[in-house]
Amino acid sequence: MSAEDxxxxxxxxxxxxxxxxxxxxxxxxxxxxxxxxxxxxDTVFVSGIGCSxxxxxxxxxxxxxxxxxxxxxxxxxxxxxxxxxNVVVFTGDGDLSAIGGNHFIHACRRNIDITVICMNNQIYxxxxxxxxxxxxxxxxxxxxxxxxxETPFDLCELASAAGANYxxxxxxxxxxxxxxxxxxxxxxxxxxxIEVIVQCPTNYGRRNKLRDVQSMITSMKDHxxxxxxxxxxxxxxxxxxxxxxxxxxxxxxxxxxxxxKE
Amino acid sequence: MKLxxxxxxxxxxxxxxxxxxxxxxxxxxxxxxRGVFVPGLDRPERCTNCRLQQLYQRRLCGVCQxxxxxxxxxxxxxxxxxxxxxxxxx
Ligand SMILES: Cc1ncc(C[n+]2csc(CCOP(=O)(O)OP(=O)(O)O)c2C)c(N)n1
Ligand code: SF4
Ligand code: SF4
Ligand code: SF4
Ligand SMILES: [Mg+2]
Numbered sequence: 001m002s003a004e005d006x007x008x009x010x011x012x013x014x015x016x017x018x019x020x021x022x023x024x025x026x027x028x029x030x031x032x033x034x035x036x037x038x039x040x041x042d043t044v045f046v047s048g049i050g051c052s053x054x055x056x057x058x059x060x061x062x063x064x065x066x067x068x069x070x071x072x073x074x075x076x077x078x079x080x081x082x083x084x085x086n087v088v089v090f091t092g093d094g095d096l097s098a099i100g101g102n103h104f105i106h107a108c109r110r111n112i113d114i115t116v117i118c119m120n121n122q123i124y125x126x127x128x129x130x131x132x133x134x135x136x137x138x139x140x141x142x143x144x145x146x147x148x149x150e151t152p153f154d155l156c157e158l159a160s161a162a163g164a165n166y167x168x169x170x171x172x173x174x175x176x177x178x179x180x181x182x183x184x185x186x187x188x189x190x191x192x193x194i195e196v197i198v199q200c201p202t203n204y205g206r207r208n209k210l211r212d213v214q215s216m217i218t219s220m221k222d223h224x225x226x227x228x229x230x231x232x233x234x235x236x237x238x239x240x241x242x243x244x245x246x247x248x249x250x251x252x253x254x255x256x257x258x259x260x261k262e
Numbered sequence: 263m264k265l266x267x268x269x270x271x272x273x274x275x276x277x278x279x280x281x282x283x284x285x286x287x288x289x290x291x292x293x294x295x296r297g298v299f300v301p302g303l304d305r306p307e308r309c310t311n312c313r314l315q316q317l318y319q320r321r322l323c324g325v326c327q328x329x330x331x332x333x334x335x336x337x338x339x340x341x342x343x344x345x346x347x348x349x350x351x352x
Contacts, residue, residue, distance in 0.1 A: 007333060013270070016331065019277070214276065
């Protein structure tokens with residue numbers, strides 16, 4: 001089997017816009033899942049509402065496309081009822097951290113044995129580009145026409161603080177590293193959280209001087225700071241540029257977990 | 263193996279053009295019947311995977327396929343056998 005065999009060919013091409021990175025993240029996830037020898041019949045994908053949350057609809061496994069923000073409670077239910085199943089959640093920054101924020105911290109606290117992949121395009125993509133809790137300072141959205149003046153969430157720090165066993169961040173440009181991080185997350189008992197900074201050319205790039213996909217990718221690449229480099233800067237007492245975000249494995253530990261296969 | 267772009271899936275984002283180490287993908291110059299500028303292929307037989315997949319029995323490189331958000335890149339068996347000139351670049 002290969003990653004291609006997990007796609008519902010009859011549903012492709014998908015509805016994502018040209019250049020949207022969500023499709024890349026599905027590729028990386030399916031490559032990771034396939035490389036572990038997981039079976040279609042033992043795997044469940046769960047999602048909420050949003051462009052990102054449409055991902056399970058293109059995959060052959062059973063799936064739950066739930067209500068906005070509630071993917072994690074549904075996934076928790078599936079995992080508690082069927083511990084032998086592999087449960088993977090696709091969610092968006094709005095789905096996970098705005099309407100679903102409370103579920104997020106409690107799923108991390110419970111350290112339920114699922115893998116959560118957040119496609120963070122830093123905007124509400126599906127509904128036309130409203131600001132989300134992850135919209136960076138200064139960014140233009142339909143609800144922040146003069147620029148966002150709130151401080152965004154750091155989803156990875158939130159997940160680590162709330163108790164998740166494995167936390168990593170990459171971008172949809174870093175396909176190799178992302179696939180490996182997802183693979184690590186899938187194998188780690190407890191909640192694994194993988195945040196992927198992803199381009200939404202339609203509702204983010206267009207309003208933020210990143211009109212074409214290439215400039216969005218270049219900007220993501222240029223603003224990604226490797227964790228190792230960040231740690232080195234810290235050790236040397238040098239300042240961390242505040243427009244950069246850290247990528248790499250941020251937490252990897254073994255807190256007691258819930259719903260682990262016996 | 264032969265590299266192909268499925269032009270019923272490609273949306274012309276040119277991410278493949280950005281990532282291929284051999285610059286095999288070239289930005290499309292003409293829209294197809296769906297209005298999409300599908301990239302052209304410049305000497306695709308240079309692709310690592312085209313040359314070595316059969317030998318290694320696994321996909322090599324493959325970054326273009328992984329990054330392609332529209333699942334439009336794949337390799338097909340060549341049949342009948344199509345002789346190819348292998349260009350080695352240093
Ligand atoms: C209860 C409820 N409130 C609001 C909405 C409208 N709504 C649909 S998608 C969405 C935001 C999606 O943003 P995100 O999760 O970041 O997904 P994206 O589209 O950016 O991938 C909202 C507010 C809804 N569907 N249901
Ligand atoms: S609106 Fe943005 S997130 Fe939604 S499909 Fe289009 S590019 Fe992707
Ligand atoms: S597999 Fe690698 S070498 Fe071959 S076309 Fe794709 S990116 Fe280029
Ligand atoms: S990455 Fe895929 S969708 Fe984008 S231009 Fe290349 S083949 Fe087409
Ligand atoms: Mg979003």
